[in-house]
Structures are given as structure tokens and as C-alpha cells.
Amino acid sequence: MTTTVSSRRDARRNHERLLAEARRLFAERGIDAPLDELANRAEVGAGTVYRHFPTRDALIRELYDSGVNDLRSFTAEIVEAESGWQAIEMWLERLSAWLIERPYLPAVMRRVAELDPDHRPGAELQAFADGVVARAQAEGSLRPDVTSVDLSVLVDMLGSLGQYGGAYVPFWRRQLAVVLDGLRARPDTTDLPGAALDFQEFHDMSHRKLPED
């Protein structure tokens, strides 16, 4: 993730421009959209695209890194929530909104995992997620049978609504409200069926790896 920054202003400007347009383009047409089109939208020659990102994968990697950075910045805000339940609400709300605005991210993550099969994301994120869940369950607000992986999958689900393009933006908060109501601890919840995935399985799955056994 060592990004070399040029000293020339036009170079920096074009780099940013390309990244911004790439986000838009990939959101609309997927991460295999033609790079010539990217050059057009950024009002830049094809050569410029390939100087900044020698290969499409380099571009994808940069979007990935930027995403991981975003994630880290969320954790800071969430641990400061006043109650465990509020932390849960914030987690689902912030991450879903973030994912919905970046519908290209799931594909980007899968691609990066194909490129670097041994890549493992920071265990810190796992620890953070487990902490949020433990806190809310300890205070009795979150149903005891969900795990942090269950919540991550729910975020993925909500985030998938980004495929609809941002035009109807806030509609998904209704679905979020349903999910949150389903997550509250109650005397009469039916136990979640089956076994939860562990963190490693979740990671493999969201990168389309096959189960080991």
C-alpha cells in the first residue's frame, strides 16, 4: 500500500480524476468496464490511464486499499457509541450506507482475493466486530444467538441494494429497520438455525473460495 505521489500537480490531479471516474464507471458497468471509456470520462488520453495504473488490477487494488481505509475510520466512531445497542445500529447503518454508495466493492474484493490468494485482512477488524457484539449482548439488548459474522453478512445483504444505483437512495432504511427489530433480544425469538460461520469461513466465502473439506 505504498503509494508514490508525483511532485507534479497535473499528475496528481489526473490520478484523482481517474480514481473518481473509475468509481463511477465501475459502479455503473462493473469492474471489467473498458478502460478506454475511463480515459474518455476522465478526459484524458489512454496513455495516461496506463501510466497511473499499469494494469487494471493495479487500479482495482487501489480501490481496495481505499475501502479498507474507510473501514478502519468507521471503527473509531463506533466504539464511542453510548450504548452497545447504539453501536450495533451505527455499525449496520454506516457500513450499509457506505457499501451502497460503492456497489463495485464486492467485485473488487473478490478480484483482489483472486490476485493474492494468501491475503488475509487485519484480524483487528474481527476483534473489533466481536467486541461490539459482546458489548451489546452483555447489556442484554442484542439477541444472544447472533455472531459478528452474522452481522457482517447482514451488512452485505443491505449493501447489495447498491446494485439499484443511487437513485432511490433512502428506501433501504426500511429494510434496515426490519433487520434491527429482528436483532433485538426478546423472550420469544426462535433460535437461529444451523451453525454460524467463523471469521475465516466468512472471509473465504465473501471471496468466493471453496470450503476446505
Add this chain to the structure above:
Amino acid sequence: MTTTVSSRRDARRNHERLLAEARRLFAERGIDAPLDELANRAEVGAGTVYRHFPTRDALIRELYDSGVNDLRSFTAEIVEAESGWQAIEMWLERLSAWLIERPYLPAVMRRVAELDPDHRPGAELQAFADGVVARAQAEGSLRPDVTSVDLSVLVDMLGSLGQYGGAYVPFWRRQLAVVLDGLRARPDTTDLPGAALDFQEFHDMSHRKLPED
């Protein structure tokens, strides 16, 4: 949807083979996967592909029609449920499972909508969905503030987990259980925020059309 069936057995066999492989291929690599690859997998010449499906869009249309047929076949089973709540459970469970097995469908639907911008799906499906919701709300088991469109969006969300490939199949039933618990009528549910989309808006949205005003 008038499908002309050849009288020759090899032609029918190849047609089925191609459809089956197309589902697999599109599930893995998206609906823009190379058709030469389809020919290889179906162990068939490239010419055969293009005779059966003169264009990629023809193939996509056939997958779409097949999907709509599936949908209709579900409604019959669901209206026979013993209680309104069971109908809701069946609806979410059956449709989600079905979507998860066919991860190419959302892309197929969007593509068909691009090809036929004036296409409107049967109002019968809307009537069916409204009926299921009304029944469950009348018996007091389903929270009164959800609409059939809200449920359809929830199905889409659950169905999006098909992007993970079928390897971890049953894991998503945990998320389904959370959603169902969130849908039960209770004294203390927080009202769903904002206004629900109407059926037309939902249809436009799931086909990536922009809102009119």
C-alpha cells in the same frame, strides 16, 4: 415467449444443454461471459450456439422467461399455506432460495429491461403479493407497517447472497430467521422510516431506471 421447438432430438438436446451450461456460466462469470466458452462447456460448435440463440440477448430473454415461469409456479403453493404467517415464511424462504441458486437473475432482469424499456411484468404478481401481506396483517401476525414491496426488497437482499457461490449453501437461513423475527407484529416495533416504494417504483428501481421526477 413463443418458443418454437424443433422436431429433431439432437436440436432439443443441444438447446437444453446450452441453457443449462449458460446458467452455470453466467452464475460464475456474469451475463457477459464469452459465448465461445459456452460452446466449449456445452461441447458444441460455436455455430450451434448462435443458431439456437441468434444473439446473446435472445439467450438472456429465454432465461428471463424461465424465471418468470418459476415465479408463477411459486404463487400456487404459497396461497395454500395454512396461515398468513406461514405464507410469509414460505414466500421469503422459497424465493430467496430460488434467487440464491440463480445469481445471474438480477443482471438478466436489468438487461431485459434495457432491451424492452416498456415491458411491464404481470400485475398478477403484484396482486398476489398484496394478498399475502393483507392476509397476514389481518390475522395480526405481520407488522402492519410493511408493504409487499418491502418484502420483495428483503427477498432481493437475501437472494444477493447467491453471489457467494453455492458452496456455503444453508448459512443464509440464519439471516432469514433474523428478518422474519423483525417482521413479526409486536407492540414495540419502531415504525419503518420514510415512505414505502409503490410497485411501479420498485419495478423501475430493480431495473435500474431513474425516478421520473
Add this chain to the structure above:
DNA sequence: AGGGATTCGGAGGCTACCCTCCGAATGTTA
């Protein structure tokens, strides 16, 4: 079994997109 219609297969022309290359243009530094 034989004839005729239909379908099959895959070689090959035709894009659309990828990516390089180098003269022109721009930024930086002193």
C-alpha cells in the same frame, strides 16, 4: 434402407478493446 431436410462444427473475417510508444505539452526548479 434411402432420400431430403435439418442441424452440426469450427475455420476465419470482423470488431472492440487492450496497451505501447513517442513527439508535444506542461510543470518545476533555480
Add this chain to the structure above:
DNA sequence: TAACATTCGGAGGGTAGCCTCCGAATCCCT
């Protein structure tokens, strides 16, 4: 402002994938 380094732009060769075309193979019908 001058001189040099860096970046820009887009023309163009290379290629993967699209789709056609027609001789060969298969099937249906009597």
C-alpha cells in the same frame, strides 16, 4: 525566464471474443 524532467495524448499494432458461412454429419419419414 530558461532549461530540464516529467507527464500528456492518441494513433496504431495485437488479440480475445463475436458471429457467419458452408461442407459434413445427423435425424426423420416413408
